[in-house]
Amino acid sequence: MNEENLIKYYNKFNEDKRLTHRHGIVEYKTAMKYIHDYLKEMNNPKIIDIGAGTGKYSVALANEGYDVTAVELIKHNLMTLKAKNSTVKAYQGNAIALSMFEDNSFDMVLLFGPLYHLISKEEKINALLEAKRIVKKSGFILVSYYMNEYAVITHGFKDNNILDAIKNNEIDKNFHITPKETDLYSMVRLEDINELNELTRLKRIKILAQDGPSDYLRPIINKMDNETFEVYIKYHLSICERSELLGASSHVLDILKK
Numbered sequence: 616m617n618e619e620n621l622i623k624y625y626n627k628f629n630e631d632k633r634l635t636h637r638h639g640i641v642e643y644k645t646a647m648k649y650i651h652d653y654l655k656e657m658n659n660p661k662i663i664d665i666g667a668g669t670g671k672y673s674v675a676l677a678n679e680g681y682d683v684t685a686v687e688l689i690k691h692n693l694m695t696l697k698a699k700n701s702t703v704k705a706y707q708g709n710a711i712a713l714s715m716f717e718d719n720s721f722d723m724v725l726l727f728g729p730l731y732h733l734i735s736k737e738e739k740i741n742a743l744l745e746a747k748r749i750v751k752k753s754g755f756i757l758v759s760y761y762m763n764e765y766a767v768i769t770h771g772f773k774d775n776n777i778l779d780a781i782k783n784n785e786i787d788k789n790f791h792i793t794p795k796e797t798d799l800y801s802m803v804r805l806e807d808i809n810e811l812n813e814l815t816r817l818k819r820i821k822i823l824a825q826d827g828p829s830d831y832l833r834p835i836i837n838k839m840d841n842e843t844f845e846v847y848i849k850y851h852l853s854i855c856e857r858s859e860l861l862g863a864s865s866h867v868l869d870i871l872k873k
Contacts, residue, residue, distance in 0.1 A: 637836040662722065677701045727758075
């Protein structure tokens with residue numbers, strides 16, 4: 616992970632604003648739906664949001680009355696989160712080194728940003744192992760990934776960058792994107808996610824297309840009236856666990872246990 620580039624990026628990028636756009640709302644509502652599904656099973660759960668950004672999820676959950684801790688690497692994001700004056704306990708820290716937290720101390724661990732930005736397999740494994748260490752045996756880890764095929768289709772073919780990507784060895788002969796250490800994002804396929812789970816001995820409860828085709832349909836979704844958009848949300852939530860949608864979704868949400 617190139618921390619300097621990441622800091623520059625998030626000093627300019629507004630993650631809260633992204634999640635208020637229609638395609639971002641689909642992603643956000645889907646994640647919150649599954650978060651609430653599992654929180655219903657718990658008594659007084661403790662939640663930790665690792666890579667919390669500006670607190671879109673952690674602040675919302677804290678405002679619902681949950682005990683929420685947030686960890687964020689980027690100081691600008693952390694200051695924005697703290698300025699929201701919620702009950703979130705917010706710390707600066709790195710997903711791959713969470714020694715400030717004891718083993719088995721949280722009922723739910725959210726990893727909604729780190730696995731986008733950690734480039735090497737070793738870094739990804741370290742982040743998952745730290746999440747595994749701090750979650751209780753009865754708890755859940757929710758991990759979001761940025762998917763390879765979405766990036767190839769949109770940034771490669773739609774934006775007409777595919778030939779340059781091949782020429783510059785940014786994509787291999789199997790059309791798997793091969794990020795460099797200086798890149799901001801790491802894109803994965805389902806087999807990559809499965810391998811990480813096997814290496815960390817994490818058990819999958821379910822995996823789902825967090826936003827499905829929404830990112831491909833941005834202009835159409837943005838033009839929908841509110842009633843039609845609500846129907847679209849219902850449609851998306853009814854199909855997001857279908858296996859045929861996973862690879863082409865821009866994000867997937869992997870729900871895990873020890």
